[in-house]
Amino acid sequence: MASGNGTTGGSSTTDVYNKARHWLLMPSWAILGTFVLAPVCVMLIYSFLTKEFRGGVIWDFSLAAYDQFFFDRGLFGDGDPTLQWTYITIFWRSIWQAGLATVLALLIGFPTAYYIATRPENTRALWVFLITIPYWVNLLIRTVSMKFLLRDEGPLNDLLMSTGLVDDPLRIINTNLAVQLGLFYSYLPFMVLPIYASVERYNFTMSEAAADLYASKWNTLRRIVLPAVKPGVVAGCILVFVPSLGAFLAPDLLGGAKNFMIGSLIEEQFKGNAGNWPFGAAASMILLTLVMSVLLIIARPQRSAGAKI
Amino acid sequence: MKDKTDIAVEIQAAVKRYGNFTALHRISLSIRDNEFFTLLGPSGCGKTTLLRLIAGFEDVSEGQIYLFGDEIDTLPPHKRSVNTVFQNYALFPHMSVLQNVAFGLEMQGKSLSKARKRAGEMLELVQLSQYANRKPAQMSGGQQQRVALARALAPQPKVLLLDEPLSALDLKLRKAMQLELKHIQRETGITFIFVTHDQEEALTMSDRIAVMSNGALQQLGAPRDIYEQPHNMFVADFIGDTNLLEVTVEAISDGDAKCRIDDSHALICPAVETVVVGARLHLSIRPERMILTEEANANQSFKGTVVENIFIGTDITTIVKLETGSQITVRTSNSDRGSKRIIDVGHDAFVNMEVGAARLLAD
């Protein structure tokens, strides 16, 4: 009898818990629905509408935006469709710029995170604080400062020339290199912080065990540490790659007109009266599809590994 | 070193400091080849620290460590031919059991197929062949322990270090593993350095025991020597149960000391090196080396009253309050009961010591 009571009590608590969880999750669902799902739906719908010339849309179904993205039909729009390379080139540049920024951030961010995580426990918070300090300043201001630093007459070139390392100022501004530097700098902490979190949780006895079993430092890192902190590395890569792909501040301010990225392209479609909303929406949808595919590819092995543990 | 093949590990005046704190005070030890050697001591006495010095996870502050005659104290851990069974096992969670065991062999440069083959043999040795493809998290504590053992044994280290490997197991499993470890040690012929704070475990398993306390070596010897001839209060108290009697040394002759217990009792027992006449020292007498009688049968029996009889399976422990006020614990084997009657609580009893039962302690 007593045990019967116990069992019913247990299952009814679970019921109550489940019900409570259901209701407690409602605000999150509401927020996700309103601010994530709904805007994406709006974008999806707009991308299939007809453009209004001073911005905005006309509610007529049209594939014109996607057509404009992928095909070139001549100046008057009546030629034979050929593949439109302009936008694909911009996309391709965005992808490799974002990918390179991710790789650079990983190369710099991983040792940084590892270093912080292996400091004495009471000083780690300070290190993390130091990493985040620059990011208390608005991104726009930091990017403008970067532009100032990298200018032909800027401090960097002044320094290089005064030390005699170069005779003429290095042309950095308005190149892909400047964009790259801007992206890398903007998103570096998003690489450091998740990796730091997972290295901090890593049990360093594993490294001792590996060294005990004749593994060199490099093999210990490769075979033991990296697999253990992989979730943090993957999270860091996603957090750097995704915003880099859609970034417009760094390409706009540091890259100039020649080094356009998708973010700037999309931004332009919605700015002022010159834009083309359906085209911006279509480019956004293509970008979204691209990002989702990349994430699925990265996240899939991750999920199955997580499920096994 | 004297004989390269005889001494597996030689520790010379090893000191380990953490800042101002000295964890190990000039430890010198020789561990013989093929030996089951145990480091025994209470928590915090420096057992793990000493093991970590041998494995190379910490550097000695002073002193040298030799492995079969070669100085190893400056080598990194992966260049020392010793392997460790960690207290919490430290298995690699993302690798299968087989991969865990094969890891050391791979790192030694063995081909993958050779490493896998030998790892399989090791799993057979610890009877885990059917779990080769599991992840460590899917194994019980006892099974993980044996994986850790197989992993450490697989590369055929010259010396195996074991840091309280059995402490997480329940009593029954622990007893079984004690026998298995002993068996594996004999089978492989590898020198084991085993750390434990459990004196019973140390006595059961070891060829020799080093008793440590507060970062210093207290006594080194075979289990039986340590049990029967403890050098000092710490060892006598830490190993097994004992009765400690405070005595005054009255005279010393021919290596024997005459120790006065009270006005009517004195005992002759082997003197320790440092003893001087007039010193106040302690005698250690094991509970099983005394006999209780209802009448005084020799001039060396102590009169008292039985306070308690405690039945503990194989033995009966009797606590006797002596006339002098101190309490003595006497243990009588249950099988002897026919000849030695149990004396009921409240009755008078005489405590008689066996010849040579008392041991004079240095401090």
Ligand SMILES: Nc1ncnc2c1ncn2[C@@H]1O[C@H](COP(=O)(O)OP(=O)(O)OP(=O)(O)O)[C@@H](O)[C@H]1O
């Ligand atoms: N990294 C360290 N820094 C400072 N002190 C340390 C460090 N490691 C160990 N100690 C100290 O050294 C002493 C010995 O520690 P050790 O771990 O060797 O003890 P132990 O005998 O293995 O104990 P236990 O049975 O509890 O494992 C302890 O007092 C401990 O506080």
Ligand SMILES: [Mg+2]
């Ligand atoms: Mg320890």
